Amino acid sequence: MRKILIVGLSILCSQLSFSQNSNKQEDSLNLRKLYDMSLLNGKSYLWLEHLSNDIGGRLSGSLDAQKAVEYTKKELETLGLDKVWLQPVMVPKWVRGAKEFAYIETAPGSTRNINITALGGSVSTPMGGAKAQVIEVQGIEDLARYGEAQIKGKIVFYNRPMRADLINTFEAYGGCVDQRYSGAAEAAKYGAIGVLVRSMNLRLDDFPHTGTMSYGELRPSQRIPAAAISTNDAEYLSSLLKIEKKAEVYFKLNSEQLPDVQSYNVIGEITGSEFPNEYIVVGGHLDSWDVGDGSHDDGAGVVQSMEVLRLFKESGIKPKRSIRVVLFMNEENGLRGGNKYAEIAEEKNENHIFALESDSGGFTPRGFSFEARQDQFNQIAAWESLFKPYLIHYFELGHGGADIGPLKNGKTVLAGLVPDSQRYFDHHHSENDTFDQINKRELELGAATMASMIYLVDKYGLSNTSEVSKL
């Protein structure tokens, strides 16, 4: 009996191990197929060329955002998906108006122009512009120290730089972005008449970087105009203030918040063959800022996500679960698309098991960060060796993505593609975010990496699916 049991166990084990090996071999071949197809006959780069060069910057509510909706829907319709549709969502419409203008004046006639760009959501300056002395601070914390006595009537210049010693540049961004987001609201409380914020950029260059900001609870009459200043000009201004404390800055913004307008998330779906009610989402955001053409933020994520579904169709891999590409509208200044998608998903009681976002640039992919329970993360981390041939090595718990964030419910696993981050803030939200700064292979490797992860999630399931198997 005991012998039989042992023999039986060892047969079972060898069968298990045979099935594991054959699974692993099939997975290796399928990942290779996905990478080959993306690198040899991919469409992501062509799509991005159109989105970036023919359409351009796609701020929510703009004509170009609408063109991007129409173009990506049309392209998804060519892929033979089971469904393609638009999901209506009202979005804020902020417009920059005529280009900003600014200079530093040390004495009448002694001026130097500086590069600025209005922050997204900023009010305009008075019609004739705003001019005042400048007080440089290293962060919001400094305001209380200087107090109304030293701030009132002045322009507050937030100049805390991103930390160059942090390896992950997003961490450096996280350590500074409060100046941009809340700097104006806080400075207004001390009577400042405007705000300049050092661009969120690790490099010294002439591109001012915009980005969203908020006035918090301030009444419209209390709001002050806010702009980013390029890192080169921030360095210059800071040096100058050391010797010319009374130097004044003049700046003029022409921005305006208009009423909300109709827009859309663009969605395409391959319906699952076995578990059609279990949804896997892959996405990026279709809107971008209006400076540059939004190639890295987030044209790359958009076309990579579209490519994932194309790769499934072209490779003949039929998913068991339903896979949706979602091109979210309005990540940059409202997150209305992400919120709307999650709201409708909840209304329809759709079981989302996994959502993957690409919104960290189109650079060489290094891996993923996961918002997941430890047991779910362990399941996924067991697949890591399959990615080794593609130099994908980063599997860590961390942030998923802004647009998929509203899907968070304790069960759905959220994940973000993690590309190399070193160059990202050279481009982010600036005129330097352009198509020529995209490397075709890096973009395509990202798409294949995303498709591979989704292939594995679909095949093996996760602890939140009706059926789950091990590699």
Next chain:
Amino acid sequence: MRKILIVGLSILCSQLSFSQNSNKQEDSLNLRKLYDMSLLNGKSYLWLEHLSNDIGGRLSGSLDAQKAVEYTKKELETLGLDKVWLQPVMVPKWVRGAKEFAYIETAPGSTRNINITALGGSVSTPMGGAKAQVIEVQGIEDLARYGEAQIKGKIVFYNRPMRADLINTFEAYGGCVDQRYSGAAEAAKYGAIGVLVRSMNLRLDDFPHTGTMSYGELRPSQRIPAAAISTNDAEYLSSLLKIEKKAEVYFKLNSEQLPDVQSYNVIGEITGSEFPNEYIVVGGHLDSWDVGDGSHDDGAGVVQSMEVLRLFKESGIKPKRSIRVVLFMNEENGLRGGNKYAEIAEEKNENHIFALESDSGGFTPRGFSFEARQDQFNQIAAWESLFKPYLIHYFELGHGGADIGPLKNGKTVLAGLVPDSQRYFDHHHSENDTFDQINKRELELGAATMASMIYLVDKYGLSNTSEVSKL
């Protein structure tokens, strides 16, 4: 007795483990220090700016190569090293002469200019240029198939592209570069009058990429001119030949091989405090091609190697073994510097335990490839976890570097820094290898990664050193 032995063993183990922990903590802190110093106060980027923008392309035997020798020697002399010297080496001097010119002619007067660049070492065309019909081949193997009947009097056009499906772009390069290196020598045997080679570039663009070539055993009278053609023009020519089989190409090269001239390797040393006769080398090559300014190939490797010694001096880490920076001359078209260095090292019976080269571009470092025995590799691989905070994950057996290759003797461990390779061949040996294509942080991360490896090799030794310890 037995009890005493066990107690004794367990004390020994806990001491070992304590010393391991304290070593590991010290190593973590020292690596952090090296990365911080490189990212916050590094000199590599400033040095490269001078080498690239103020000096420029540094082909062996040129005035600019000599300027680079003088500049780097002078800079090394500011670092407080124990020795800085020039090691004389005679180098070949090939000159491009006036810029190349080429066009395709389908009928008299119906021409289209194409972008070409003479391969390094090529003879010139006849004074009036060369003009002939073109035969397109996919590689040297094709020549025998077409034979003299179809090749004689024609220009052979090697058009096998680099494979886009290979993740490591150097592997794709290795699969094509025989066309460039030996294409002319082989085509001449079949009576070809010239050779055009598709640029070693994965991207479609207008930059022709030069690089070294050899005529093998061919007598001077048998040598035919050879040039690279840009990938865009290679695609165009190939398409055209399908419909206009008799299209001719005209090209004119003005290159010339002059007598060898005097040049130098530049060397600096920190002499080891405990084992001064055990040498660790870190280096890159000071020469570059004459197109572009050689920022990635190999200005980056040069300044990173200089930075390694600067980081040791500035951090106060005193190496036990002697650490040398060697800036090799003539990697591109002769390897005379690498050969000379190894020759002198052997003459002087210097025990080189480790040599690390950076010659794969200034991109984000991913790790190292090692030419080492398995036991030596295992020693080094045990340090991998120390690099994890810096996203350094690639530790594999493989190629060290061309310049350090002559040091290979079965004992010396050779290693190459492995940066991300996706963009490298967009730049390599072309006018697109310029300073603006260098990201400061990526360059600095590479320097810190190299310094960290050398710190560990120096501290723990390897199986070829007089003393070796474990982490």
